[in-house]
Each structure stands twice: as structure tokens, then as C-alpha cells.
Amino acid sequence: MAGxxxxxxxxxxxxxEALKGVDLTIADGSFVAxxxxxxxxxxxxxxxxxxxxxxxxGSVLIGDSDVSRTPPEKRNIGLMFQSxxxxxxxxxxxxxxxxxxxxxxxxxxxRDRRIARALDxxxxxxxxxxxxxxxxxxxxxxxxxxxxxxxxxxVLLLDEPLSNLxxxxxDDMQMELxxxxxxxxxxTILVTHDQTEGLTLADEIVVMREGRIEQAGAPRAVxxxxxxAFVADFLGGANLIPVSxxxxxxxGWTAAAANGQSAPAPAPPGGQGGRMTxxxxxxxxxxxKPAETAEAEVQGKVEAVAYRGQTAQVAVQALGQSLRLIxxxxxxxxxxxxxxxxxSPADSxxxxxxxxxG
Amino acid sequence: MTLGAPLAIRAVAALFVVLMIVFLLAPLVVVxxxxxxxGGYLVFPPQGLSLKWYAEILADRRYQEALTTSCVxxxxxxxxxxxxxxxxxxxxxxxxxxxxxxxQLLFLSPLLFPxxxxxxxxxxxxxxxxxxxxxxxxxxxHVALAIPFVVRTVGxxxxxxxxxxxxxxxxxxANAWRRYSLVVLPQCKSGIMAGTLLAFLVSFxxxxxxxxLRTPSIDTLPLRIYASLEFSPDPGVAAASTxxxxxxxxxxxxxxxxxxxxxxxx
Numbered sequence: 001m002a003g004x005x006x007x008x009x010x011x012x013x014x015x016x017e018a019l020k021g022v023d024l025t026i027a028d029g030s031f032v033a034x035x036x037x038x039x040x041x042x043x044x045x046x047x048x049x050x051x052x053x054x055x056x057x058g059s060v061l062i063g064d065s066d067v068s069r070t071p072p073e074k075r076n077i078g079l080m081f082q083s084x085x086x087x088x089x090x091x092x093x094x095x096x097x098x099x100x101x102x103x104x105x106x107x108x109x110x111r112d113r114r115i116a117r118a119l120d121x122x123x124x125x126x127x128x129x130x131x132x133x134x135x136x137x138x139x140x141x142x143x144x145x146x147x148x149x150x151x152x153x154x155v156l157l158l159d160e161p162l163s164n165l166x167x168x169x170x171d172d173m174q175m176e177l178x179x180x181x182x183x184x185x186x187x188t189i190l191v192t193h194d195q196t197e198g199l200t201l202a203d204e205i206v207v208m209r210e211g212r213i214e215q216a217g218a219p220r221a222v223x224x225x226x227x228x229a230f231v232a233d234f235l236g237g238a239n240l241i242p243v244s245x246x247x248x249x250x251x252g253w254t255a256a257a258a259n260g261q262s263a264p265a266p267a268p269p270g271g272q273g274g275r276m277t278x279x280x281x282x283x284x285x286x287x288x289k290p291a292e293t294a295e296a297e298v299q300g301k302v303e304a305v306a307y308r309g310q311t312a313q314v315a316v317q318a319l320g321q322s323l324r325l326i327x328x329x330x331x332x333x334x335x336x337x338x339x340x341x342x343x344s345p346a347d348s349x350x351x352x353x354x355x356x357x358g
Numbered sequence: 359m360t361l362g363a364p365l366a367i368r369a370v371a372a373l374f375v376v377l378m379i380v381f382l383l384a385p386l387v388v389v390x391x392x393x394x395x396x397g398g399y400l401v402f403p404p405q406g407l408s409l410k411w412y413a414e415i416l417a418d419r420r421y422q423e424a425l426t427t428s429c430v431x432x433x434x435x436x437x438x439x440x441x442x443x444x445x446x447x448x449x450x451x452x453x454x455x456x457x458x459x460x461x462q463l464l465f466l467s468p469l470l471f472p473x474x475x476x477x478x479x480x481x482x483x484x485x486x487x488x489x490x491x492x493x494x495x496x497x498x499x500h501v502a503l504a505i506p507f508v509v510r511t512v513g514x515x516x517x518x519x520x521x522x523x524x525x526x527x528x529x530x531x532a533n534a535w536r537r538y539s540l541v542v543l544p545q546c547k548s549g550i551m552a553g554t555l556l557a558f559l560v561s562f563x564x565x566x567x568x569x570x571l572r573t574p575s576i577d578t579l580p581l582r583i584y585a586s587l588e589f590s591p592d593p594g595v596a597a598a599s600t601x602x603x604x605x606x607x608x609x610x611x612x613x614x615x616x617x618x619x620x621x622x623x624x
Contacts, residue, residue: 052525072529079529085522089544098540102531151530 002063002154003028003187004049009058010211011044018044020211021058026204028063031181031188033198036208036234042191045208046157049189051075062154076103078153078186082160084144086132092119092143093128099151118146121180138169145177149184156188162197174200195235199223207231229277229351237282239323245273245350255350259320263296268350277351278319284347285325287314287339294342302337316341386603393596400591411597421598424582431493431568431578432561435500439557442501443508444550448538450509451516469506476502477570484571491571499567504557511556514617515549516542552613559609563602 004026011019019041026032034042047053049060051072059068067075078099087095096115100106106114119125122142132140141161148156161177162170178201181188192198198205199219206216207230215222215231226232229240243255245268255265255278268276288294300318305327312327318341325341333339363371388402396406415421446465450458468476476499484495519542527541543550565580572581579598586595 050529052528072525073531073533075529076531077529079526081522081526083520083522085520085526087523087527087541087545089547098527098532099530102527102536147530 003030004155004189005061006045006049007059007061009045009048009060010056011041011048011053012056018211019048019055022208022211022213024206024213024216026187026189029185029187031190031201031203033190033192033202033205034208035192035195035198035205036214038193039210040208041211042193042208043159044211046159046189046191049155050077050079050157052079073102076151076154078148078151078156080144080148080156080158080161082163084132084140084164086140086144086147088132091129091131092124092135095132095143096128096147096150099147103151105151114150118150121149121183122146123176137165138173141165141173142176145180149180149186152184153186156186158188158190160192161190163192163194170197177201199235207234209234225349226279226351229279232277232279232349232351237324237326239280239282239285239321239325240351241278241280241319241321241323242275243278243319243350244275247273252345257319257321261298261319263298263319264345265296266345266348266350269352279349279351280323280343281347282313282324283326284343285323286342287316287325287327287331287333288342292342294344296345296348297340297342300339300341302333302335302339304335305331305333389596389599390603392593393600395593395596398592400587400593400595404593411593415594415597418594420577421579421582421594424577424579427493427576428562428578428580431496431500432558434493434497435504435561436554436557438497439501439504440508440550440554443505443553443557444512444543444546446505446509447512447516447546447549448542451513465509466506468502473503473564473566474570477567480567481570491573493576496568496571496576497561499571500561500564503564503567504560507556507560508550508553511553511613511617512546512549515546519545548616552616555609555613559606563606 004024006022006024006026009019009022010017022041022045034045036042044053048055051067051070055068059066061067062075062077087098090098093115096118097111100111100114105111115128116125119128122145124139124142124146127135127139127143132143135143141164145161148158162173165173174197190198190201202219204216205219205222207214207222209230215227222231223235226235226238229238232238233240241255241257243257243265245253245255245265248254248264253265253267253273254262256262257278265278268274286294288297298318300316300323303315303317303322306313306315307329310329312329312331314325314327314331314333316323316325316339323341391404392400392402393404393411394407394409395401395404396408396410397404399405443465449455450462450465455461480495480499481491484491488495523541523545524537527537532540563580565578565584568576568578568581569584572578577585579602583595583598583602586592586598
């Protein structure tokens with residue numbers, strides 16, 4: 001086991017700069033999710049750490065040793081591919097034995113013991129003699145995971161490991177992944193475009209954009225305090241409203257939207273007013289009942305109500321744009337109704353950058 | 359042909375297909391029928407039915423020797439063409455290098471150029487450098503003819519092999535040799551087997567190249583058939599030809615099976 005340190009790492013494919021100088025320190029034993037839309041450089045970063053691609057500039061350290069020029073076969077890494085990459089011509093046992101044979105880690109008896117233990121760990125004790133094509137997608141996924149872990153690599157890399165599974169199986173597997181990792185706390189780097197997956201699994205998330213790290217930190221911290229509108233938007237459920245912020249007459253701050261509506265706002269970053277983005281997450285907005293009041297209130301007009309089973313998602317025209325909010329599923333109003341929206345300014349955030357989306 | 363096409367067009371199409379089949383199969387049917395003749399002349403339709411000409415040629419020493427020579431040449435050519443063609447297929451599908459498309463054409467060129475050109479070229483080279491032809495020169499020629507088939511059969515299967523399996527093996531500590539011998543090539547097994555069968559057949563069936571490069575002591579089955587036809591055209595010639603046809607049909611069937619739907623020969 002070892003931590004991973006990345007220094008000024010860059011990679012160009014021809015004229016395309018996929019990674020533009022990334023610095024990142026991943027603590028020994030932690031679980032980090034590299035997240036971002038496709039083309040943000042997350043997969044490139046993972047491949048540079050694995051050694052399957054060589055960096056144009058910068059270095060990769062595993063533990064204390066610089067592996068930038070070490071080929072992947074000598075890096076002692078476990079990598080699980082999106083396609084699982086199980087060897088179709090080998091049984092599950094032979095697949096699992098492969099890394100141990102290649103690295104001559106153990107004798108045959110110990111290999112068999114480890115294979116049995118690994119299959120127990122992924123709850124597939126009876127499938128050792130089957131071929132990958134005889135397994136379901138979920139079973140293949142677990143075998144691939146066991147194969148990546150079996151030789152106790154110093155770092156475990158997971159490339160979109162759950163994206164080929166259906167939603168229910170994915171939820172189960174996420175829980176299982178957390179369980180398995182408790183028993184084998186290896187430094188793990190996960191690449192995903194699914195923000196929920198990253199938030200669920202990782203100790204630290206790294207949101208990437210156009211070959212750079214946009215923001216890194218604990219999932220709750222990044223979700224609550226996105227530094228840019230891009231991060232807020234990527235992590236999902238954010239209403240991003242362009243506003244102009246000024247000190248309020250009775251102290252505090254006021255945010256005025258383009259349509260003339262205004263509401264109390266939190267303190268702006270840097271303590272200076274001006275044009276910025278107000279972020280209100282959809283779970284923090286509520287439709288106020290007639291007698292109900294809130295610290296921040298605006299009038300709005302319901303555009304649409306989408307019933308979602310456990311909740312209803314409501315679109316309301318207010319503050320000059322369409323805002324989304326999560327309401328109880330039995331919400332009584334319909335499109336066209338005038339309602340009051342309320343929220344707590346402490347739950348909202350002002351973000352300094354002007355750009356809304358990547 | 360779609361189900362919605364007018365009846366007339368479908369009828370014409372069906373007729374066309376039937377004519378094509380007749381056109382393609384007629385020569386084979388004639389030869390195979392003639393081989394079953396009980397009479398002494400190579401004619402169609404056969405006079406009576408018997409397998410006596412098969413017994414005749416199988417007992418004929420000249421045919422036996424020709425068959426042996428053909429097999430030896432075909433086995434040697436196959437043994438050389440398959441590893442070379444497989445290596446070529448790997449290079450063409452797995453690596454990007456300058457002149458790759460030129461190399462691709464080069465590997466397929468023996469399919470495009472007349473065999474006779476290859477034969478004449480080899481004959482000139484052999485007389486100049488080796489003082490004459492030999493089994494080895496013929497084998498060299500057949501290797502050149504067979505390589506395109508191996509490149510195409512192996513290449514077709516290799517295209518379908520998930521590159522991630524190769525990378526996974528690499529990350530798991532396998533060096534280049536082990537990645538190919540344990541992971542990539544075993545996944546190409548069906549293509550390599552189909553390539554082997556086709557390479558054997560290309561050599562076994564060849565008459566043109568051998569005709570140019572033979573020495574007085576070299577006689578192969580197709581040449582023996584040709585010689586017999588010139589001097590004693592009896593149904594034995596048809597029987598020997600039928601053996602060639604059946605072998606070819608068998609090989610094509612097996613390789614179609616192995617490659618299951620991937621088009622390589624056409």
C-alpha cells in the first residue's frame with residue numbers, strides 16, 4: 001500500500017492537450033473519485049497513473065518512488081476496466097491466478113487459497129471453473145474487481161467500474177464496494193462521470209474540467225461549497241442564478257436578479273458585492289404554504305410538476321429563470337399557479353465566477 | 359431482397375441466383391460425375407457407375423508420389439506462412455507506424471497480382487542466386503501466396519479482441535511475450551486455425567507456380583492431373599480432381615465455421 005503523488009502532470013495526444021498540468025496528493029489508504037464530464041481528462045489521468053500512457057510532462061509517485069518512467073507491468077497496480085477485460089479463454093480461477101503467476105507472488109497452494117478467499121469476498125464462491133461468458137454482467141464485474149485486488153497491489157484503479165450495470169445492481173454494488181474496501185483498505189482511485197457514485201463511494205472527490213482540476217475535497221464540503229458554477233452544476237441539483245450583490249440597508253447582503261426580484265443573500269466571497277452567481281440547491285427551495293414565512297422569499301409561477309414517486313420535481317419561474325425544487329409527492333399545485341418560494345440564505349451560496357456551464 | 363419488391367423483380371432475382379449457382383457448380387459437378395465412370399474415357403455423362411478409378415489412382419505410384427510431394431510442400435509452406443502471417447496481422451492491427459497502409463497492401467499483394475508474375479520473378483531469382491529451383495524455392499513461393507490469407511483470417515479475429523484484455527495483462531505484470539502468448543494469441547485461435555487450413559490449401563491447390571518452378575524430380579498432385587490429362591485422359595484424372603475439390607470444400611467449410619460470420623476470403 002502506498003499513497004500517490006502527482007506533480008505537474010500533462011499529456012498531449014498530437015495537438016490535443018488532454019491533461020494540462022495537474023497536481024494531486026492522494027493519502028495512503030484513501031478512496032478518491034476523479035469526476036467530470038467526458039473529455040475532462042479523468043481517464044487520461046488514470047491511465048498515466050497506471051502507466052498505460054506516458055506523461056508528456058510531470059511525474060507520478062507511488063509511495064516515495066517516482067514511477068514516471070516505469071512501465072505498467074512493473075508498477076504493481078490493480079486496474080479494473082470499464083469493459084472488465086476478463087480473459088474470455090480462461091476460467092474464473094485462471095483469470096484470478098494470472099496476476100499472481102505473472103508476478104510470481106505465491107506458490108500454487110497459496111494461489112489457490114487466495115483465489116478461494118477472493119471469490120468468497122465477492123460472494124461468488126462456486127464459479128471458479130466457469131468461463132466469463134457464462135457469467136452475468138454483475139458477476140463478471142465482481143470477478144474483475146477480485147482480479148484487480150487479489151495480488152494486493154499498492155494502488156487500485158477503477159475505470160467506470162459500475163457504468164455497465166443497471167441502476168439497481170449498481171446501487172447494490174456500490175454498497176458492496178464500500179464493504180469490501182473496509183476489509184482491504186487499499187489506496188483507491190475511481191474514475192466516474194456519475195456524480196452520485198463519486199459522492200457515495202469516495203473520501204475525496206476531484207472534479208475535473210478541460211484537463212485541469214476544478215475543485216478537490218471531501219464530498220460533503222465540495223457539494224456544499226462549490227468554488228465554481230461548473231462544480232455546482234456538475235454535482236447536480238443546483239439552481240444557478242446570475243445576480244448582482246450589494247450590501248442590504250439593515251446589514252447583510254441582497255442579491256438582485258435580472259427580472260428585478262431580489263432576496264437576502266449570504267456574504268459574498270471576498271466581502272465585495274458585484275455580479276456573481278447565486279446557487280440554491282433544489283432540495284433547499286420550498287413552496288411556502290399561505291401562512292408560512294421564510295428568511296428569503298420570492299414570488300413565482302409554477303411551470304411544471306414532474307411526479308417522481310418518492311418526490312415531485314417542480315419547475316417554477318422566478319428570479320428571471322426556471323428554478324427547480326424538490327417537493328413532497330402529494331404537492332397540490334399545478335402548472336400556472338402563483339406560489340411563494342422560500343429558502344434559508346445560509347443554505348445558498350454566492351459563487352464569484354460568471355460562467356455557468358463548461 | 360426485400361419482401362416488398364414486386365413479384366417480377368423477385369422472380370428475375372431468383373432466376374439470376376439459380377443461374378449463378380449452376381454456372382459456379384457445373385464444372386465441379388461434371389468432374390465429380392465423370393470420376394464415377396465405369397468406362398475407360400473421360401466423358402460426361404459417365405458410362406456406368408463405379409469407384410474403380412479412385413482405387414486405380416490411389417494404387418498408382420506416380421499419384422502416390424505426387425500426393426506425398428504436395429503434402430510435404432503444403433505442410434512446410436503452412437508451417438512458415440502461419441507464424442509470419444500472424445505476426446503481420448498483429449503488426450497491422452495493433453501498431454500504428456509510418457507506411458502502415460502501404461504494408462497492408464504489400465501483405466495482400468500476392469492476392470492481387472497474377473501468380474504467374476510471382477512465379478516468373480522467383481524463377482529468375484532462383485536461377486541467378488541458387489543456380490536453379492528446388493522444393494525450397496517452391497515453398498518460398500507458396501509462403502508468399504499463403505501469407506495474405508493468414509493475415510486476413512487472423513486480422514479479422516484480432517480486430518474483435520478487446521484491447522483492454524492486453525492492457526489488463528500488462529498492468530498485471532505480463533511482459534510483451536507473455537501478453538501475446540497467453541492473452542492475445544489464444545483469443546485468435548479460431549483465426550489462426552482457419553488461416554492454417556487456407557494456407558495449406560493454397561499450396562496444395564497451386565499448379566501455376568509449381569509449373570514454373572518444378573524440377574524434373576518434382577511432381578505435385580495438380581501437375582500429375584495436368585500431365586495425365588495430356589497423355590492419358592481417363593476418369594482417373596477426374597477422380598484425382600474430385601479429391602482436390604472435396605479437400606477444398608472441407609477446408610472452406612471448416613474455416614467458415616471457425617470464423618463464424620467474419621468475412622475473410624471474399
